[in-house]
Structures are given as structure tokens and as C-alpha cells.
Amino acid sequence: EVQLVQSGTEVKKPGESLNISCKTSGYTFTNYWIGWVRQMPGRGLEWMGIIYPGDFDTRYSPSFQGQVTISADRSISSAFLQWRSLRASDTATYYCARWLRSKDYFDSWGQGTLVAVSS
Amino acid sequence: AIQMTQSPSSLSASIGDRVTITCRASQGIRNDLGWYQQKPGKAPKLLIYGAFNLQSGVPSRFSGSGSGTDFTLIINNLQPDDFATYYCLQDYNYPWTFGQGTNVEIK
Numbered sequence: 001e002v003q004l005v006q007s008g009t010e011v012k013k014p015g016e017s018l019n020i021s022c023k024t025s026g027y028t029f030t031n032y033w034i035g036w037v038r039q040m041p042g043r044g045l046e047w048m049g050i051i052y053p054g055d056f057d058t059r060y061s062p063s064f065q066g067q068v069t070i071s072a073d074r075s076i077s078s079a080f081l082q083w084r085s086l087r088a089s090d091t092a093t094y095y096c097a098r099w100l101r102s103k104d105y106f107d108s109w110g111q112g113t114l115v116a117v118s119s
Numbered sequence: 120a121i122q123m124t125q126s127p128s129s130l131s132a133s134i135g136d137r138v139t140i141t142c143r144a145s146q147g148i149r150n151d152l153g154w155y156q157q158k159p160g161k162a163p164k165l166l167i168y169g170a171f172n173l174q175s176g177v178p179s180r181f182s183g184s185g186s187g188t189d190f191t192l193i194i195n196n197l198q199p200d201d202f203a204t205y206y207c208l209q210d211y212n213y214p215w216t217f218g219q220g221t222n223v224e225i226k
Contacts, residue, residue, distance in 0.1 A: 045206050047216060061215075062214060112162055
């Protein structure tokens with residue numbers, strides 16, 4: 001069974017760094033893209049970027065380029081979303097999702113990680 | 120970036136109604152579009168891919184159509200489980216973009 005399990009809720013202060021994770025299982029990690037999606041409180045979905053763990057090819061939305069870093073660790077079948085300096089506006093739920101390239105859709109999703117940034 | 124204009128932003132409907140949601144792309148995207156359903160506090164769930172292909176396990180009352188710039192999601196015979204927010208997502212080129220969402224509420 002394909003599973004994407006995300007790390008837990010984070011409460012942080014502005015300026016702090018953060019790394020959230022998406023642990024995958026049930027499939028060959030290096031064969032599928034993993035994307036990240038932001039959902040701010042009460043708002044819609046925003047596509048942030050995507051990584052292919054097979055060769056670490058990474059694409060970002062211009063809205064998030066330079067604001068976050070998407071990475072992957074093949075040894076533990078996990079993808080990561082990293083901030084160097086959080087802002088209050090980063091408060092949101094972040095989802096990871098597996099992209100099924102053969103049919104072009106996100107077929108499996110993590111449960112979401114709530115990140116709250118407040119002084 | 121391709122803009123996806125989704126409408127309406129919200130609608131009220133009754134059980135058994137037919138609901139139509141549209142997404143318009145700012146440029147042609149062939150049929151590189153999916154529809155996702157999201158319920159409060161939950162991750163999105165795929166309904167339709169490639170504009171009109173029903174995902175396995177999704178009830179046949181859901182259907183998608185369109186190509187190029189104009190796309191439609193139709194829900195026939197609306198059921199209680201269908202009250203949710205619906206999003207389109209284009210994957211024609213980077214950056215992929217979601218529509219703003221349509222909240223389907225109970226009338």
C-alpha cells in the first residue's frame with residue numbers, strides 16, 4: 001500500500017528555520033515525482049513545487065522559488081520542505097503528494113503538516 | 120504562469136441536483152487538467168484526470184469535459200458526501216496551477 005506520512009504540527013517564531021518531512025512507503029521512491037502544496041487558513045490550494053528523487057530534478061513555482069527548498073533523501077524514501085527564515089505568512093497546512101507520471105495526476109497524498117508561525 | 124479561473128467560487132445546491140463547475144485557462148492546456156475534491160481538514164482527493172477520465176473508485180455521477188481553455192466538472196444527482204470544495208489543477212506546464220476552488224454547500 002502506498003503511504004505518505006508527514007511530520008507533525010510545528011509552532012515556530014518568525015525568523016526560525018524549519019524542515020518538514022514526507023516519509024513514503026509501499027513503492028519505489030525514485031520512480032515518482034513528489035509535489036508540495038500549500039493551503040493557507042481558509043484559502044485554496046497552491047502548487048509550490050515538485051521533485052523527482054530519481055535524479056533530484058526540482059521545479060518551483062515562482063511564488064515560492066527562493067522562499068523554500070524542496071529536497072529528497074533516497075536512503076530514507078523521504079521528501080522535505082525547508083525554510084531558512086520563517087515568516088508569519090508561512091502559516092499554513094502543507095501537503096506532499098505523489099505524482100503518477102503515466103497518467104498525470106496526484107494519486108496519493110500525505111495527511112498534511114500544519115505550520116504555525118507567530119511571535 | 121497559466122492562470123486558472125474557476126467559477127463559481129461557491130454554490131448552494133440540494134440533494135439530487137446537478138452541479139456544474141467550470142475552469143478556464145489563460146492559455147491552451149490541451150486536456151492536461153485534473154479535478155480534486157477536498158473536505159475540511161483532509162487532503163485533496165482525485166476525481167478526474169486528463170480532463171475527462173474518471174479515477175477508479177469515483178462514483179459515475181462525476182464527469183469532466185473540455186479541452187484547450189475551457190473545462191467543466193459536472194456532478195449529477197448530488198449526494199450528501201459531495202458537499203466539499205472542488206479544485207482544478209493544470210499540469211500542462213510549470214508552474215502547475217490550481218483554480219481558486221468552488222465550495223459546494225447544502226441549500
